[in-house]
Amino acid sequence: QQQVKQSPQSLIVQKGGISIINCAYENTAFDYFPWYQQFPGKGPALLIAIRPDVSEKKEGRFTISFNKSAKQFSLHIMDSQPGDSATYFCAARRRNTPLVFGKGTRLSVIA
Amino acid sequence: NAGVTQTPKFQVLKTGQSMTLQCAQDMNHNSMYWYRQDPGMGLRLIYYSASEGTTDKGEVPNGYNVSRLNKREFSLRLESAAPSQTSVYFCASKYSNSNQPQHFGDGTRLSIL
Numbered sequence: 001q002q003q004v005k006q007s008p009q010s011l012i013v014q015k016g017g018i019s020i021i022n023c024a025y026e027n028t029a030f031d032y033f034p035w036y037q038q039f040p041g042k043g044p045a046l047l048i049a050i051r052p053d054v055s056e057k058k059e060g061r062f063t064i065s066f067n068k069s070a071k072q073f074s075l076h077i078m079d080s081q082p083g084d085s086a087t088y089f090c091a092a093r094r095r096n097t098p099l100v101f102g103k104g105t106r107l108s109v110i111a
Numbered sequence: 112n113a114g115v116t117q118t119p120k121f122q123v124l125k126t127g128q129s130m131t132l133q134c135a136q137d138m139n140h141n142s143m144y145w146y147r148q149d150p151g152m153g154l155r156l157i158y159y160s161a162s163e164g165t166t167d168k169g170e171v172p173n174g175y176n177v178s179r180l181n182k183r184e185f186s187l188r189l190e191s192a193a194p195s196q197t198s199v200y201f202c203a204s205k206y207s208n209s210n211q212p213q214h215f216g217d218g219t220r221l222s223i224l
Binding site for chain 2: 006041098
């Protein structure tokens with residue numbers, strides 16, 4: 001049973017556009033929701049994270065929107081750039097347990 | 112600081128051979144993890160060590176063993192490699208009991224023929 005469902009699997013966005021990646025979860029005990037960014041040939045790196053007591057967190061061009069009642073959270077990349085082309089993973093964790101990852105979204109930003 | 116270092120970076124094995132993947136971190140982290148990444152499957156947890164001296168199974172532990180050698184090092188062993196274990200393997204570490212980020216190595220690309 002997949003605990004974190006991520007969509008879409010792949011995404012193509014024009015330079016300057018908004019990239020949106022969605023995740024849904026079932027376990028209401030999850031209390032930490034990070035997004036990781038992975039470039040080819042590299043390991044994933046933390047991009048931004050949110051806790052369920054807030055509905056939105058923004059860091060530069062990256063924003064997480066969190067809907068606790070719907071058990072969904074999403075990553076928005078504003079003014080998408082070719083350098084944002086990477087694979088993005090959402091994840092979730094309940095206290096003192098390992099992260100559970102979504103299956104990833106491959107983002108391509110084209111000029 | 113090197114962060115999380117994985118060796119080797121690439122390896123080709125024949126079915127039935129054994130191999131140990133090495134991982135070391137220099138960030139004084141308590142917890143360490145082994146994941147495998149396959150196309151369309153995301154990152155799946157194989158084993159983890161919440162602290163030195165403990166190890167626990169993750170989502171896909173079959174065919175693997177681990178050793179937490181000390182606080183810095185966490186190795187993953189394939190006793191009898193199978194083609195289904197062809198994958199990219201990532202090691203990660205973090206401080207325990209916190210929402211500090213997991214730091215990943217750059218992976219070991221393993222092919223089993």
